[in-house]
Amino acid sequence: MARMKFLCDSDRCIECNACVTACKNEHEVPWGINRRRVVTLNDGKPGERSISMACMHCTDAPCQAVCPVDCFYTTADHIVLHDKDLCIGCGYCFYACPFGAPQYPKVGNFGGRGKMDKCTYCAGGPQADNSAAEYAQYGANRIAEGKLPLCAEMCSTKALLAGDGEIIASIYKERVQVRGYGAGAWGWRTAYRETVGV
Amino acid sequence: MSERNTTGQRRGFLKTLGLAGGAAVAASAPAAAFNADGSLGDAKPEKESADQRLAARYRETEDVKAFYRTNRY
Numbered sequence: 001m002a003r004m005k006f007l008c009d010s011d012r013c014i015e016c017n018a019c020v021t022a023c024k025n026e027h028e029v030p031w032g033i034n035r036r037r038v039v040t041l042n043d044g045k046p047g048e049r050s051i052s053m054a055c056m057h058c059t060d061a062p063c064q065a066v067c068p069v070d071c072f073y074t075t076a077d078h079i080v081l082h083d084k085d086l087c088i089g090c091g092y093c094f095y096a097c098p099f100g101a102p103q104y105p106k107v108g109n110f111g112g113r114g115k116m117d118k119c120t121y122c123a124g125g126p127q128a129d130n131s132a133a134e135y136a137q138y139g140a141n142r143i144a145e146g147k148l149p150l151c152a153e154m155c156s157t158k159a160l161l162a163g164d165g166e167i168i169a170s171i172y173k174e175r176v177q178v179r180g181y182g183a184g185a186w187g188w189r190t191a192y193r194e195t196v197g198v
Numbered sequence: 199m200s201e202r203n204t205t206g207q208r209r210g211f212l213k214t215l216g217l218a219g220g221a222a223v224a225a226s227a228p229a230a231a232f233n234a235d236g237s238l239g240d241a242k243p244e245k246e247s248a249d250q251r252l253a254a255r256y257r258e259t260e261d262v263k264a265f266y267r268t269n270r271y
Contacts, residue, residue: 001254002254002256004256027232028231028232029232029234030232030234032234033234073251073252074252075251075252075253075254075255076252076253076254077254077255077256081251084236085236087236105234105235105236106234106235114234114235114236115235115236117234117236123255126245126246126251127243127244127245127246128244128245128246129255131241131244132230132240132241132242133230133238133241133242133243133244134244135230135231135232135241136230136231136232136233136237136238136239136241137232137233137236137237137238139232141255143255143256144255146257146259146261146262147259147261147262148261148262148265152265153265158268158269158271161269163262163265163266164256164258167266168266168269171266171269171270174270
């Protein structure tokens, strides 16, 4: 059985934010919610690195462990999804998640956050596949259409990989064997001389 | 006078064009839009059963195979 994973090759990510834009456009995610974001370390300094982050669909998901209404579930593809009809917007999952994946649409009266929203791995939610109800609550379901998440398919430098964990791990391994990694990567010394190492 | 008629005709044409364009957009709009508040909007609920929601959806289609192949370059 395939285990769905994201893998961001930080040696290739150029912080173009196309993955963020593609995600927002595909699911019509409004202002204020980012299911995916690009994090940059050492911004503007030699050795700067960017990595595209979203829900990592953890095997033992902390959000799932702390949810008081048990609205999370893991599919046979190991994708962590949630039921918005059960979510009470308590925010526990937000505090538990080490990646900051859960997002809330608003802060209303008495601190109400609204229903939690997060990356669905383009796999929708507990409504019928590709129904209007599913799109209204969770966005598009590309996995049911036989496709992969749009953020990965859109990536121009092929930094963001998605799909069967074993296959994308082998792709990444091949890349590292050919070009190296970090300060040993092809082109690093041309760009940064020999003074910067990662 | 004829200049005024021409202006009127042009404005009439633009108005018709605008209305036709608006109607076309309304007709091609998706049945439902994403609702940030988690509500269904006008859509009818179509809940999956407990088994359906956990079922595997991933398939190695031509699209997926092409993605794996092109990412090896």
